[in-house]
Amino acid sequence: MQYSDKxxxxxxxxxxxxxxxxxxxxxxxxxxxxxxxxxxxxxxxDDVIVDVKFKTFGCGAAIATSSMATELIKGKTVxxxxxxxxxxxxxALEGLPPVKIHCSVLAEEAIKAALADYYTRIGRPIDFxxxxxxxxxEAHH
Amino acid sequence: xxxFVYADNAATTPVAKEVVEAMLPCLTEHWGNPSxxxxxxxxxxxxxxxxxxxVAKSLGCKPEEIYFTSGxxxxxxxxxxxxxxxxxxxRNTLITSKxxxxxxxxxxxxxxxxxxxxxxxxxxxxxxxDLRQLRSVIDETTALVAVMYxxxxxxxxxxxxxxxxxxHANGALMFTDAVQAVGHEPIDLSTLGVDLLxxxxxxxxxxxxxxxxxxxxxxxxxxxxxxxxxxxxxxxGTENLASIVGLAKALELAVARLPERDMIRQKRDRLMNExxxxxxxxxNGHPTERLAGNLNIGFEFIEGESMILWLDMAGICASxxxxxxxxxxxxxxxxxxxxxxxxxxxGSLRLSISHETTDEDIDYILETLxxxxxxLREMSPLYExxxx
Numbered sequence: 001m002q003y004s005d006k007x008x009x010x011x012x013x014x015x016x017x018x019x020x021x022x023x024x025x026x027x028x029x030x031x032x033x034x035x036x037x038x039x040x041x042x043x044x045x046d047d048v049i050v051d052v053k054f055k056t057f058g059c060g061a062a063i064a065t066s067s068m069a070t071e072l073i074k075g076k077t078v079x080x081x082x083x084x085x086x087x088x089x090x091x092a093l094e095g096l097p098p099v100k101i102h103c104s105v106l107a108e109e110a111i112k113a114a115l116a117d118y119y120t121r122i123g124r125p126i127d128f129x130x131x132x133x134x135x136x137x138e139a140h141h
Numbered sequence: 142x143x144x145f146v147y148a149d150n151a152a153t154t155p156v157a158k159e160v161v162e163a164m165l166p167c168l169t170e171h172w173g174n175p176s177x178x179x180x181x182x183x184x185x186x187x188x189x190x191x192x193x194x195x196v197a198k199s200l201g202c203k204p205e206e207i208y209f210t211s212g213x214x215x216x217x218x219x220x221x222x223x224x225x226x227x228x229x230x231x232r233n234t235l236i237t238s239k240x241x242x243x244x245x246x247x248x249x250x251x252x253x254x255x256x257x258x259x260x261x262x263x264x265x266x267x268x269x270x271d272l273r274q275l276r277s278v279i280d281e282t283t284a285l286v287a288v289m290y291x292x293x294x295x296x297x298x299x300x301x302x303x304x305x306x307x308x309h310a311n312g313a314l315m316f317t318d319a320v321q322a323v324g325h326e327p328i329d330l331s332t333l334g335v336d337l338l339x340x341x342x343x344x345x346x347x348x349x350x351x352x353x354x355x356x357x358x359x360x361x362x363x364x365x366x367x368x369x370x371x372x373x374x375x376x377x378g379t380e381n382l383a384s385i386v387g388l389a390k391a392l393e394l395a396v397a398r399l400p401e402r403d404m405i406r407q408k409r410d411r412l413m414n415e416x417x418x419x420x421x422x423x424x425n426g427h428p429t430e431r432l433a434g435n436l437n438i439g440f441e442f443i444e445g446e447s448m449i450l451w452l453d454m455a456g457i458c459a460s461x462x463x464x465x466x467x468x469x470x471x472x473x474x475x476x477x478x479x480x481x482x483x484x485x486x487x488g489s490l491r492l493s494i495s496h497e498t499t500d501e502d503i504d505y506i507l508e509t510l511x512x513x514x515x516x517l518r519e520m521s522p523l524y525e526x527x528x529x
Contacts, residue, residue: 003450011450017520032484032523035444035472039522055522059446063520 027113151493213341223362228284268297295426296435305334324395347391351384
């Protein structure tokens with residue numbers, strides 16, 4: 001199993017690691033049993049994601065996909081962020097080994113979970129599909 | 142050039158210089174077929190028989206009890222399938238442990254599909270097989286007890302002589318997968334009491350692709366590869382002479398080096414004691430009954446593969462029992478069997494050192510690893526809840 005240079009770059013120099021104080025929305029997906037947990041913090045102003053931070057427990061791919069996902073949604077509108085798919089994350093990372101694709105799914109789910117939390121906080125009904133935690137991972141158990 | 146520290150000797154070892162020197166003439170000069178009757182073949186035949194005698198001497202058995210194979214997996218497959226297929230009528234049960242190598246476990250699964258009954262023994266928190274359970278499940282239907290000598294992940298050494306006694310008292314055969322132990326632990330087959338023992342060359346500085354199976358006199362396991370008359374008609378195929386000669390040489394060197402085990406153990410213990418000072422770390426495996434070079438530590442809140450990647454960038458080769466390094470997402474079956482919960486099993490690191498590991502190597506690991514653990518914890522959502 002070999003990671004692309006892009007994956008290694010995001011693994012060794014992850015972008016947007018940390019927490020946001022007083023966030024607009026927080027989402028956490030995955031579980032320690034599977035070996036991956038992603039926690040995503042969003043700061044949203046005028047429907048635009050002005051800041052995003054993450055914390056991840058997981059393998060190299062889990063860390064790299066979290067990092068790439070935050071980069072892809074920073075500065076985007078909420079509607080744009082909702083359109084981010086796991087394959088876009090994989091593509092931006094110049095590919096992932098097949099066994100690691102679930103990490104990118106988790107990254108997409110983490111963003112959706114954080115946005116759902118934001119919707120709840122501002123009283124907007126959640127009008128997008130929220131994936132259940134770690135579906136891919138469960139399939140392996 | 143950054144430092145290079147090889148701490149994954151349980152995975153494989155480099156071929157020793159003396160071993161290469163012993164092998165080379167087999168490739169350049171003595172390339173004859175040991176089955177050929179003319180001089181060129183007989184040169185090769187005498188090298189083969191000298192290698193067999195040397196391995197037998199190293200292990201305390203007779204040359205005719207040593208069968209050369211392609212490695213540990215083949216030896217495991219042959220011993221277990223052979224013993225079950227040739228068991229006496231009414232003996233259709235195999236007893237093994239939950240922490241065996243996959244070469245044993247997958248073989249057991251195959252036998253289950255063939256209709257045999259397999260009992261998987263539990264282990265305690267240190268990875269030692271439950272002898273009380275063995276005594277209670279073994280009966281007159283048991284054909285074979287298969288328990289590894291030392292575990293490849295956590296290094297725990299099993300009470301093999303005692304297990305063999307229990308097996309024999311119940312009329313069953315005893316097999317041990319000693320792939321991790323041969324060349325690293327003193328093994329004397331004249332007193333150990335096992336009927337079958339598997340070993341692999343590349344775990345003790347011989348090349349990959351060669352191993353052996355000890356089959357005690359009178360033990361029936363049949364033939365494994367149908368073919369010519371090689372290996373007393375039980376494993377056909379022209380012998381891999383250079384590798385066999387290399388294996389014999391490597392084993393001779395490893396056995397002569399066994400007294401150095403204490404030095405390896407001292408280095409391992411220093412590494413262990415220092416690393417266990419890291420908060421939320423735990424030793425996996427037995428504190429004392431373990432291979433001298435093996436260390437397996439779990440670091441909470443982080444995942445093993447991330448550690449391995451950072452260590453690799455620092456020039457340190459190590460391994461993990463964690464899922465993410467392999468094709469499966471499940472954490473190590475060995476750690477789970479010892480009762481380590483899933484989430485903690487993910488953060489385990491195996492460092493396996495050798496006689497070539499220096500004090501400077503240990504220092505370097507001790508300088509390099511703790512900041513990696515800290516860095517990964519800083520970005521772990523599990524750690525922040527503990528810190529608060």
